Amino acid sequence: MMRVELPRPLAPGLGIRFDVAWHFPIPPYGGGRMGHVGSRFYELGQWYPRMAVYDDVHGWNTLPFLGAGEFYLEFGDFDVSLTVPAGFLVTATGALANPSAVRSAQERARLARAFTAPGQTAQVITRQEAIANATRRVPGTKTWRFTASAVRDFAWAAASGLRWDASTWDGILVQTFYHPDATPWEEANSMVRATLRHFSGALGQYPWPQISAVEGLVEGMEYPMVIYSPSLQKREDQYWVLMHELGHQWFPMQVGSDERRYPWMDEGFNTFADYDAAEAFFKGTAYADTVRRELLAAYDATAVPGSEQPMITKPDEVRQLYWTAYQKPALMLSILREAVLGREEFDRAFRDYVRRWKGKHPQPADFYRTMSNLTGRDLDWFWRNWIYTTARLDQAVDSVRAGADSAFLYLSNRGQMVLPVTVELRYADNTTETRSLPVEMWDLGSRFTYRLATAKRLSSVMIDPRRIYPDVARDNNSWKR
Ligand SMILES: [Zn+2]
The missing domain is CATH 1.10.390.10 (Neutral Protease Domain 2)
Structure with missing residues (x-):
């Protein structure tokens, strides 16, 4: 953490310019968030100095990164030039500003196909080409320039010898980069594309021009427009990691909650959305x-x-x-x-x-x-x-009593958590119905008598018939005549 004292206080609406010179030794493996393999494969993140967030609740947010609990970052615009060996392929947060300077005519032509045939995956660098590129020596360097607006971070990956697939959905470029032996990734592009569409429908349109997924040693990490995932043999697992990291493009990449204090507001909300995505896919x-x-x-x-x-x-x-x-x-x-x-x-x-x-x-x-x-x-x-709290739920049917034109259900809430009650009623004539009782039933205490206006004979009653609650004692959830 570096603290810079300004010569004069900065008034609202004014700006100040900092020039920072720094160097960053890239670790072989950086806490599951970045790393490199040899000198031909790099996944970069958390690699430059940045401003702490100043908010109207805590002022400057200076809690250090301790491994568990991630980052609380300010939104900003980026204009980044990366000079790398000439044989490298680079992808990053943002849009590439100088494609003709760094990409071959063949790559640009193949990439254009992704836009003219939306929904189809184009191979920009094939398996054979990737294998050849892995050992080819190309002298010199190239400078890749990326620009991005309204993002909270900037990540980039650079490598030689990767396959590169591309497709589009709704004008958004979907790119997947992977090693020739990572065969599960041949489906990664269509997985990401389908999920981009799903999340855009469920949570709001993806706001950026491209998304890049890079296969490598990082076990699963999210950055704006860039996600890292390993290659996984089981299809469901491969989908889950790609989809989960893509879900982070909404939480926290758009909704910039404080991951350092409240991981449930990004990891948790994302995981909730992930189950919908997995069920759909x-x-x-x-x-x-x-x-x-x-x-x-x-x-x-x-x-x-x-x-x-x-x-x-x-x-x-x-x-x-x-x-x-x-x-x-x-x-x-x-x-x-x-x-x-x-x-x-x-x-x-x-x-x-x-x-x-x-x-x-x-x-x-x-x-x-x-x-x-x-x-x-x-x-x-x-x-x-x-x-x-860690309150636990235990809803119960204590007993049932039949009256002339009514049935009385004696219900109780035996834990500390309260939730509405859903009861499934089965009658002697074998018909069933479900009733939902609002949570206010518990306002006056942990016992509630529900009067059911019916002349029919009840044969059984069951609480939470869909079994969606984490009820800690299910044996008291039902009553049978
Ligand atoms: Zn996550």
Whole structure:
């Protein structure tokens, strides 16, 4: 951290120019976020000095990077010139400003095909060409110039000997760069393209001219317009990493939340959106039908009383970061959508949250207020349970009593978490119906008697029939005559 004292205070609306000379030794492997292999493959990130964020909540944000918990970055415009060996291929955050100076006529012609035949993947550098390039010596250097606006970071990759596929969706260039032996990546371009379309529909249009995915040693890392992922044999795993890093183009690349303090606002919101993307991409398969259930399995395995920590805990103090920052927020938003707000209402509000906070720095309270404002609902009780506590849910049917023209369901809330109740009613004539009881039923205490106006005989009652809740004691969820 460097502190620079200005000769005079800087008034609002004025600017100041800094010239900074620096050097950066590229580590072989930089904390899962950058690295290089030999002298012909580089994935760069976190490589230049930048301003800390000054916001209206904390002032200067100077918390150091400690590994767990990522970055809180300011948006800006970039104009970057990179001088590399002449035989290298470079991709970066932004649009290439000088293609004719650095790309061959053949590459430019093949790339143009991606625009004239949208939705089809063009091979700009084929497997054979990549293998030949890997050992070819090209004397001299070339300077690649990239420009980008309204981005919170700048990353770049440079290598020789990579395959290069390209396609477009809605005028946006989708580029994939990979080693000749990384055969799972032959599908990567269409995976990224399909997912770009999915996320643009779900969360708002992707705002930049291109997205580049680079295959290499970095296990999965996101930068504006650039994502790093390894090659993975299992198709579902390969899709998940590419898709997850692409989802970060919305959280936090557009909605610039504070990853250093609140990873659940980017990793968690992204992971929630990821399950929708995976269900859409693999639609019609057993994987799509069951993938979200792993969140409930993770709840059983990880949300252990005494060891689980609240989601709001700072990431460098969290023992189970994957649960707290990724999976639990995904489960939380799934339940908010399915059981509290309804799909249409939630999806509209969540998308509007992205639109309202694009290019800004929402704090947790900004998210709560925005969701409340967009849905007209008081959701404080929901955030309090899920984000600030480790409250657990245990809804129960204590008993059922039949009256002349009514049935009385004696329900109880035996845990500390509150949620609405969904009951499935089965009658003696074998008909069924489902009733939804609002969360306000628990306002006056943990017991509630639901009077059901019916002359029919009930044969069974079941709470949470779709099994979407992390109910810690399911054996008390049903009643049978
Ligand atoms: Zn992530």
